Amino acid sequence: MIRHISRLRLTAFRNYLSAALDLDSRHLVLTGPNGAGKTNLLEAISLLSPGRGLRRASFETVQAQGSDMPWAVAATVETEDGPADIGTGGAAGDGARRVRINGANVRSVEAMSDYLRVLWLTPAMDGLFAGPASDRRRFLDRLVTTLIPGHSGAVSDYEKAMRARNKLLEEQGDPRWLDAVETQLAETAAAVHLARTDSLAHLQTLIAESLEDPNFPAAELALTPLFEDRPEPVASTALEAELKGVWAASRHLDRAAGRTIYGPHRVDLEVTYAQKGVPAALGSTGEQKALLIGLILAHARLVKRRTGIAPFLLLDEIAAHLDPDRRRALFGALDALGTQCFLTGTDQMLFTALEARAQRVRVEDGRWIPEH
Numbered sequence: 001m002i003r004h005i006s007r008l009r010l011t012a013f014r015n016y017l018s019a020a021l022d023l024d025s026r027h028l029v030l031t032g033p034n035g036a037g038k039t040n041l042l043e044a045i046s047l048l049s050p051g052r053g054l055r056r057a058s059f060e061t062v063q064a065q066g067s068d069m070p071w072a073v074a075a076t077v078e079t080e081d082g083p084a085d086i087g088t089g090g091a092a093g094d095g096a097r098r099v100r101i102n103g104a105n106v107r108s109v110e111a112m113s114d115y116l117r118v119l120w121l122t123p124a125m126d127g128l129f130a131g132p133a134s135d136r137r138r139f140l141d142r143l144v145t146t147l148i149p150g151h152s153g154a155v156s157d158y159e160k161a162m163r164a165r166n167k168l169l170e171e172q173g174d175p176r177w178l179d180a181v182e183t184q185l186a187e188t189a190a191a192v193h194l195a196r197t198d199s200l201a202h203l204q205t206l207i208a209e210s211l212e213d214p215n216f217p218a219a220e221l222a223l224t225p226l227f228e229d230r231p232e233p234v235a236s237t238a239l240e241a242e243l244k245g246v247w248a249a250s251r252h253l254d255r256a257a258g259r260t261i262y263g264p265h266r267v268d269l270e271v272t273y274a275q276k277g278v279p280a281a282l283g284s285t286g287e288q289k290a291l292l293i294g295l296i297l298a299h300a301r302l303v304k305r306r307t308g309i310a311p312f313l314l315l316d317e318i319a320a321h322l323d324p325d326r327r328r329a330l331f332g333a334l335d336a337l338g339t340q341c342f343l344t345g346t347d348q349m350l351f352t353a354l355e356a357r358a359q360r361v362r363v364e365d366g367r368w369i370p371e372h
């Protein structure tokens with residue numbers, strides 16, 4: 001059985017006031033004019049995972065304008081153990097979001113990951129390899145979170161502790177407080193860094209084992225070193241001690257710089273086009289897209305292998321950028337993953353090769369019209 005979403009319901013979510021859709025386990029193709037609500041639907045599904053979803057929008061932004069109802073996304077996920085009802089949404093006057101599983105409130109957004117995992121590819125990621133390092137770190141953290149759901153929370157805890165350290169440095173705070181903050185910073189930093197390196201190592205191994213697919217070339221992945229002048233320990237306690245030492249010694253420098261210079265918030269994900277041995281950023285637009293698709297497909301396989309849950313793939317306007325042969329290869333790869341994929345495009349013709357392997361819905365002005 002393929003784990004899949006069998007029912008999706010949106011309330012006061014962006015341009016959807018109230019919409020419901022029944023689905024089978026096949027892929028879902030969404031077509032419709034610009035601004036109809038195709039990406040909004042993908043964003044809704046992306047919020048069934050930790051973090052802020054595929055647009056990284058604040059929860060106030062997703063609230064449908066002009067509606068008094070709090071926004072809500074609800075899905076029924078068919079699993080091997082039966083259906084599960086997963087819901088998330090906002091509550092009036094509160095910036096946070098609530099999560100409900102099978103009718104009960106749960107405290108942690110990570111709990112949704114027991115039922116479903118989500119990965120996405122959007123046009124906003126097109127410049128990933130040539131753009132700023134912060135985008136690549138965020139991309140990597142998204143991959144890691146799909147594998148290790150607690151990672152998203154660890155990254156926010158780390159960022160919070162770093163802001164506290166920077167503030168204490170600026171205010172010339174008590175060194176004992178700095179010690180305490182740096183201890184906390186080191187714990188979260190080690191967790192973040194080791195989750196990243198561990199996930200990357202597994203992903204690289206899987207890519208190396210996979211049969212070469214000429215349509216979606218293999219990537220070589222590496223993290224830039226944490227420190228310029230010393231090796232980084234691989235064990236958590238040793239890494240924490242090393243980071244604490246570095247931060248304690250660099251307080252003056254960091255105070256002058258107005259920020260923490262060393263740490264996992266500064267590393268970069270280096271991606272190389274394996275066959276050619278050149279940095280991904282030097283590839284053509286099409287090559288970079290193919291590399292990114294290959295990376296997402298490989299990661300989806302990794303998540304399936306290690307967790308038993310094949311992630312749902314949200315592919316926003318991917319088909320339009322591929323030539324017909326590569327499009328067919330993509331559809332074949334999606335079928336092989338054994339998961340439900342959600343694809344958008346303005347033109348139904350792009351998805352002809354999917355034939356009966358997809359259900360089709362036309363999106364118009366915040367409404368869903370199933371096509372038969």
Ligand SMILES: Nc1ncnc2c1ncn2[C@@H]1O[C@H](COP(=O)(O)OP(=O)(O)OP(=O)(O)O)[C@@H](O)[C@H]1O
Nearest residue numbers: 014015034035036037038039040061062063064065
């Ligand atoms: N909070 C909100 N309340 C109401 N409408 C919203 C809200 N946020 C966004 N919208 C509307 O949603 C629409 C955009 O939807 P979406 O991005 O899903 O379009 P799309 O079908 O993917 O289009 P394209 O083909 O251009 O990518 C816009 O018309 C926008 O004004």
